[in-house]
Amino acid sequence: MNFIERWRKGDLGSDDLLVLSGLALVCGVLSGLTMTSLVMLLLWFASFILPTHSESYELLPPEFRFLLPVLACILLAGIWHFLPKRHLKVGIPYVVERLNYHQGNLPIINAVVQFVGALIGLMGGLSIGKEGPAVHIGATFGSRLAQRFRLSYIGVDTLVACGVAGAIAAAFQTPLAGVLFAYEVIFHEYRLRLVLPVLLSSIVAMFISEGLLGRFDLFELGVLKLPLYDFSMLLAYCVLVVLIVIASSLFYQVQRWFWRFGNVSPWVRFLFVGVVTGAVGLLVPQVLGGGYDSLNVALTGGNFIMPLLILIIAKVVLTSLSIGLGIPGGMIGPTFVIGGLVGAQVSLWVDTGLLPATEMSLFVLLGMAAMMATTFQAPLTAMIAMVEMTHTSQTIVPAIFVIVLSCTAIRLLFNQDSIFVERMNALGLVSEWSPVQRLLRQQDLRNVAQKVKVLPAILPLERIRDLASNMVDYVAIKAGDAYFLVSAPEMLDKLKQLDLGPQAWLASDGDQQGMDVLMALQGKEVRVIDSSMPLPDLINWLHKNNQSQVLVQYVDAGSFWLVTSHQLNQMLFKE
Template sequence: MTALVTILQWFATSILPSHSENYEQLEPLYRFFLPVLACLILALMWHLTPNKYLKVGIPYVVERLNYHQGNLPILNAVVQFFGALVGLLGGLSIGKEGPAVHIGATFGSRLAQRFRLSHVGVDTLVACGVAGAIAAAFQTPLAGVLFAYEVIFHEYRLRLVLPVLLSVIVAMFISEGLLGRFDVFDFGMLHLPLYDIGMLAAYVLLVFTIVISSSSFYQIQRWLWRFSSTSAVVRFLFVGVVTGLVGLVVPEVLGGGYDSLNMALSGEQILIPLMVIVAAKVVLTSLSIGLGIPGGMIGPTFVIGGLIGAQVSLWVNTGMEPATEMSLFVLLGMAAMMATTFQAPLTAVVAMVEMTHTSQTIAPAIFVIVLSCTIIRILFHQDSIFVERLSALGLVSEWSPVQRVLRHHNVQTLGHKVKCFPELLHLEQARDFATNMIDYIAIQKGEEFFLVSVPEVLEQLNQLDLGPQPWLAFDAEHPSMDVLKALSGKKVGVVGASLSVPDLMRWLHEHNQQQVLVYYSSSQEYWLATSHRLHQMLFKD
């Protein structure tokens, strides 16, 4: 995240006057051709890159978690990084936080793959990467943790809390070390007024405007998803031309838009009506994301919600100081728009507290957020925009109750530890089984594995008291037992530890097996998973 921000600032300040989002001061010709040029570069990138590496963004992260054991290819993250960089430099109405989440999740996934961790370890490191990206982007560590829970995993996992908390603190240290401590938005001093009918009416007006904007934001994208099979050159060039044309008239919509929101907070005059900027921002961001531009939506939703709040504060008169009233409604608009679009209410509340360094506005924020999220769900039947995107692709974003229970367990807590031996088992090793707490051993013969009961091995060993046995053999002058000659071991399959418990149940069902060995290469251990034990655990839970 910090690398993306640093490169963006370095390039943007060399192109734009004054600061990295000052598209308003560009000549009209540049405002038109800059987005077009960026989209042409992106189209060329998409033409030269194999299709399997072009899937990027937060929905792709969720898809890989649910369907591919969290294995996120590194090349998709590379495409995400450079695609977002080109789009942001070109002034497209996208955000950098979504790409940062994808890149952070990929870093966690590759680390887990490198050390061959189980699916629980993969989930943990992916959550660390996601939370760290949000924490670094806004310097809001707790919001990063909640974002991983609410948006990516759709559940709260206590087992992930400690490593994820550590990751956001490390991300904060890195962000502050490289970029310094910053506030994305300057809210000034906030003083919450007493509640009265006028203030509640203003909150309701804000909710109504947020719901309409959030629904429009989703509906435009939903309509555009049908063109996903159209050539990337056509789609991207269309985005570039439309962005350039709108930028000629409303330059405030180019780029992230944070500067426009900070201007409203500081009381500076904005020549374009705020609702015009909001409408243009909703359309351009929906157009960019809906047609496949590799950008994010988190930053734009903050800007859209904040500008809506600024406009509502100009519409109403609550009796507060103008600057304080503006800050309050901008803050509430940002939190409500984010919560409604991504269905992440706790993330929005905590982000608001961390960005303002005060908890005074928690109560009105909860009121606005709960009302907005409830209306959008009940009346508009709209879920998180990421969930809706996956549903449109025919994919499931949330696990069923059965899968949810299974994913809370791992093989070590459900299976039996198994030791693996060659076909010729030294008698000294066999005698040690009497004092070991293991029920089964695995005998490896070539590429095949056979499961043998330890009590049966000990019973055969006792037959030596009656005289030499036909299974007796010598391995390098060590008296040994030819186990597969002494006992009829049951052939068993072997799978890697990356499979989750639901994947193991699916494997057993597809292969019509009752048991399977799970190999942990990091510790070189084998664990036996049986369908009987898995079903027993499931019915118990």
């Protein structure tokens, strides 16, 4: 209720629920509008190029199917050639890198490059998704808001999570999956204490998406009847698990092989992607673009013109090729398609004798969820995304069974983590911190500090007497550009010496008598740092500079806080 007064005094914590909720609302609006604009631009472009709908590449003339991805890759290569290298880092691994190594500071120019690059790639029919760009762009909105309001690391983390969740929710209209994606894939942990702002951002972004685009119906699902659970059904699920594990491992290994060519000229890399994609599109046009139309054929029980195994292999290779060679796109959409096609193939292979006429729909949904969960090690995200995108929860129980087996098998048999973690490891970067470092990064500096008043070197005697009623331990004396830490009780003791007669430290402050504090007391010079430094970096700074205390300045609030090694040790032992 005293929010305005606390804001004026600078006493608000960076994890204050009202502050974060307000910024989360802004973040959700920005993420929702941006991702909605991306989808609307793609639909507008498809209305001019594609005959019937945004996935109907197979209806294009053969020469168009070849030239479209080639032209898109030439345009991307031109952009990548002329822009500075520092602006070309995009995607989810880059977001995690900035969180771990740069206090979550995401440059806006990289997000613009990500938006434009993804738009060109998606328009060109490349086998990529829009969720990677969504994550990067949403995270950038959260990061810029946090930097603008000078929040500490925990506030930056929360707003980045708000941006990620909002962008995913707007791109797919899956608010819960957006929240879970932020915590499972980006942060690798659940942060329930600050989940409310993230939920707010996600739901606001989804409302904007639905209001401007209408409700998404990516998948047309008919009536689904779950079969009985017996040995034959469990055997069918196990076959699905085996194929999902193989597909996920292949998806990673192909990308890993292409990562070694990251330093090759973008003209060579991107043109190779365009030519291969165009050539495959001549033979298997169903794999161009998102490929959701192939899933809808499977979900509605339609017939495939092309053998499913060829579609699966082509989709795995094209997506791995595009992402592995640096095309700015996402992988969630393609993994859904790959997993769904694998499930459709299993439903054709396995005859349990118990499955009704719609059994293919069941295995398609299970394959979608399992492939996403296995590739990104995000089981809850995959399950909730499947439910929200298909508007049915009938498959949750078998989905849990298949997801658990798939995620466990990929770790035990292939020692494979999330593909984003593997990419970070390949770059020699840390994808997640140790428990101690994580604890430190979640702490607001003001939780382990005490507020300090900054006073002038010549201090009126009345102001010194006021320190007794304020119960202040230390004050900081500013002399020029330097700051000196002085004990308030010692200042009061010096003041009592006036009873014995005039003192050498007496000085005039206008019409009043004052104390030359630095003459009266031996003040200890203390360094000043900016509040944007996270706690682990602050501890390293203290050790590196052989300091036991430091003043932390919150420029926007005009306040100073004293952090000492003793306070930090107490906090660590307590936690």
